[in-house]
Amino acid sequence: MGWRHFIMSLSSLEPKTVEKILVDHGAIAITYNDGRDDPILEPGPGETPLWQHTEVKALFDQETDLSNLTQSLMRSLQLTTAPQHRFEDLQDANWESKWIKDFKPMQFGKRLWVIPPDMTSPDKRAIVVRMSPGLAFGTGTHPTTALCLEWLESIPLKDKRLYDYGCGSGILGIAALKLGAKEVVAIDTDQQALTSTKLNAAKNSVTDRVCIRTDLSSETVSCDIIIANILARTLIDNASLICQKLKATGQIGLSGILPNQVDDVINAYCEYVNFDDPHMRDKWVLLTGLRK
Secondary structure, three states: EEEEEEEEEEEOOOOOHHHHHHHHHOOOOEEEEEEEOOOOOOOOOOOOOOOOEEEEEEEEEOOOOOOOHHHHHHHOOOOOOOEEEEEEEEEOOOHHHHHHHHHHOOEEEOOOEOOOOOOOOOOOOEEEEEEOOOOOOOOOOOOHHHHHHHHHHHHHOOOEEEEEOOOOOHHHHHHHHHHHOOOEEEEOHHHHHHHHHHHHHHHOOOOOOOOEEHHHHHOOOOOEEEEOOOOOHHHHHHHHHHOOOOOEEEEEEEEEEEEHHHHHHHHOOOOEEEEOOOOEEEEEEEEEEEOO
């Protein structure tokens, strides 16, 4: 079986929106590349900035029908012309080794590392999450994921129950378990995301502590922590439901938010949450706080 890459200039497009469209069309791995050889020199610890000219690269089975992909991107992103893009065919099985070659170990906070499967940890004392390309976005390379991982690494998680709302690849919930959480409920409406979460949980030997759900409202037990790395509109629309599932004085982390959306998100949650100062990276924001 062969494989095909779809490579597109990201420009000013919102990465997570583009990723969702690509996954909806059958992408099984999504990565970012420097489109014009603009190196990022010495980023700060744990930082994973995108380049000035970033390309998004999506991997598809060669049999996948991509005839309507560019039209779908234009329609969903409200574009009049398609961004610069191209297709590249790959030989069978080459894509995973190339992805692992490009995917370097990443550190978040003082203890947490995300590394490819079968790679030796750079730090013997590290808490390691092993990730491989899968059906859903999320390896720590996106700024929102990095912000969430650093926040989780910085808070007490021992024996906590956590809801990962919009779990994607499962990376945040798995990291929380590795950092000491007792149980994670991983919630997503996308079956590909739930499949990816199950696979990654197995790679990290935490399957017995991950509960997979498609609907947050079905949960009857409140949690100590909620992390939701999704889009601002979804966060706003589900503010009441999300906060109902969080214990009093429980901790909440909300990301996938652009700077011009911060006030709207805070307003949607201000009845329930006392927020800290926003955390920002590469034009993305993480809001954290305590349930009132």
